[in-house]
Amino acid sequence: MNDRSNIWIELNMVQSWYTSKTNRFFQKDDLLEPFDYERLKTDLKDSLYGQHIASEVVLKAVSGFMTDKHPSKPLVLSFHGGTGVGKNHVSNIIARSIYKKGENSEHVHVFISEHHFPHKGQLETYKTQLKQWIHGNVSSFPRSMFIFDEMDKMNSGLIDVIKPFLDYYPKLDGVSYRKAIFTFLSNAGGNVINQVVLDSWMDGEEREQLQMNSRDMETNIFKDVFNAKSSGFWHSSLIGDHLIDHFIPFLPLEYRHVRQCVLAQMAALNITANDGLADRVARDMPYFPPEEKIFSVKGCKSVRQKLLLHI
Template sequence: MDHLLPFESKRLRTDLRDSLFGQHIVSDVVLKAVSSFMTDKNPNKPLVLSLHGSTGTGKNHVAKIIARNIYKKGENCKHVHTYISEYNFPNKQYSHIYSAQLKQQIITAVYWFPRSMFIFDEMDKMHPQLIDIIKPFLDYNAQVDGVSFNKAIFIFLSNAGGNVITEVALDFWRSGRAREEIRMNSKELETKISENINKNSKGGFSHSSLVNNHLIDHYIPFLPLELEHVGQCAVAEMIHLNIKPNYDVALRVAKDMPFFPEKERVFAVKGCKSVRQKLVLYFD
């Protein structure tokens, strides 16, 4: 187990606080869910997190934060397995082949390393057959081919539910309430997300037994980002690029990004995506 870091809840809390912006719900749920799971010596099922929200709100970033607080090499650890729907499974006619390969890869990975992590990006575009292959690994006290999956971690990333989350955030803004008042139970937010996935998802999530069998532990909503959050992302990118932080430049970068609704310009269309590309235009 020398690939694992000694898990520290305090370190994860600090990392979420310092490198994730505008996502108080995410920070709270991820901290509690991951800490509880990692400190349980005998969990009765794998940890299954489903991250939902529009582009650039931090879903991939949070998956990386979780990985770097569990593994010494973070996302680059050989026990972190990432699948991107349209890249790894591009042709629907080959779904039966992909399914067989995916099943064997997961079983082999967990057989050799029980604390393996699996990240599935673009879940809303994945074929139902592929998603249903994953289902047996996620159940309570699951054993497949004699392998226990109770210590594994599955993280699903999806844009599904993004519109519902945005509507809730806009409602709060229009009523003059702070976004920090939005909680998981705000107008039954978690229920709305899961219902929206079932109703509108183009991919396998809509008919998936993952949803129907309640195997996902937490649906985690990523709120659309505001101007200040994009500015914070710009400052973080400066630090990452070894550029001395300049808050005036960060704000200019943020203001150059597209926002919606068109008149009010409240939320960033692309979140923090493209911030690094925009940032380089301001420096020689």
């Protein structure tokens, strides 16, 4: 019971209790950015590469939710795709559009499956702690955001604990969750997405022609994550009861997108833009299929480390 994960959650529960008390005396609305559709649109356009489907769906979903004065349920987004394709990055973009401190806001709560819930034998303890954590934070600040990373590795019983908070209930134990945002990040469904994009490429279609319903992509993601026994989503009531608003595919990145990531990292490190250097770093990344080498195996993950080897 005394492991690092439990201590972390217990300490944060104390902090949550303290916050809920102090919020009775201090208004926290000043921590929210006035929602700006154009700002979110620009951020997605300028800092997200190769993900036109995710960009479009997130823009519409978040904008519609944030401008709805009386939402009927929390916003629930599920991001699917391989590593390094932008799932975490888009979560941060959403946070930047809502909170003045962006992803560093005290109202953005990130859970990583294997870090925060590592021991199967402590499932019941985790369930209790997670319920208390969500309840305490939303009761003190309704516009809270919860990000669950590695959902495909999370215990299905723990996932189902989240279910009541995502439903259409006006209130649970006196608290409304309808203004909260839940974002699930997962590699599950990545093979389905990769196959759709590869088939489209082989048929000579433009990448930008792909949409959510292209080749039944969203439906096949839904089926894949629901039926995969190795996934935490396996037969999950979150999916079975249709509480996830959007299953959003993140496409495998191509060389040109990796190159954009390299240039962005050069700017972040105050390195003078250099097309030759960007090309060398992008070419140094692994690609698939083995013969054609069209899509990046790791997306933009480790681009920064590769760049540092070349300077």
